[in-house]
Amino acid sequence: MTLNANITMEQARELLGKYNKEPFHIQHGETVSSVMGYFAKELGYGEDEEFWRLAGLLHDIDFEMWPDEHCVKAPELLKEAGVSDELIHAVQSHGYGLVCDVEPVHEMEKVLFATDELTGLIGAYALMRPEKNCDSMEVKSLKKKFKDKKFAAGCNRDVIQLGAERLGWELSDLFEKTIKGMQQYEAEQK
Numbered sequence: 001m002t003l004n005a006n007i008t009m010e011q012a013r014e015l016l017g018k019y020n021k022e023p024f025h026i027q028h029g030e031t032v033s034s035v036m037g038y039f040a041k042e043l044g045y046g047e048d049e050e051f052w053r054l055a056g057l058l059h060d061i062d063f064e065m066w067p068d069e070h071c072v073k074a075p076e077l078l079k080e081a082g083v084s085d086e087l088i089h090a091v092q093s094h095g096y097g098l099v100c101d102v103e104p105v106h107e108m109e110k111v112l113f114a115t116d117e118l119t120g121l122i123g124a125y126a127l128m129r130p131e132k133n134c135d136s137m138e139v140k141s142l143k144k145k146f147k148d149k150k151f152a153a154g155c156n157r158d159v160i161q162l163g164a165e166r167l168g169w170e171l172s173d174l175f176e177k178t179i180k181g182m183q184q185y186e187a188e189q190k
Helices: 009-019 021-040 044-058 075-078 085-093 106-126 139-147 159-166 172-187
Strands: none
Touching: 009 021, 009 044, 009 075, 021 044, 021 106, 021 172, 044 085, 044 106, 075 085, 085 106, 106 139, 106 159, 106 172, 139 172, 159 172
């Protein structure tokens, strides 16, 4: 089954830039997009890799300008751009239980839900490391940071844990795969 987004990556980047000016928000979208692309291939959804990447890129489209309407304003912005209902559902579902009631159903939506917060945690940990990246990052070390509630306090650990459970994965597996996805992103940036 091939998922239709009705938008290209180039158009999606323009759309993201229309509503997001902070470099951090744009980089976060790009990071999650790359991680989603990694998971698409890893989980056997290679034919839908671009759709997965688009969901990652656009997942926080409304966050910078409408933080109090996060995942609620997104459908309006995406519909105006002609984006497919499938992609709108995916974008909204990453906020399930926190800011909206759109449940992640497809495996891609569950991966987005699980990895959004986790990429933030991994990114914060990478900045602490001498090499300032994810190269040679180990799951064991990341677990220690995950348990330290003061570290990257803005990353919701309950969402990460629930995301792993929804996927039927051990937390270690989610950590390992997401680290690999982040390493792919870093390699793409070189």
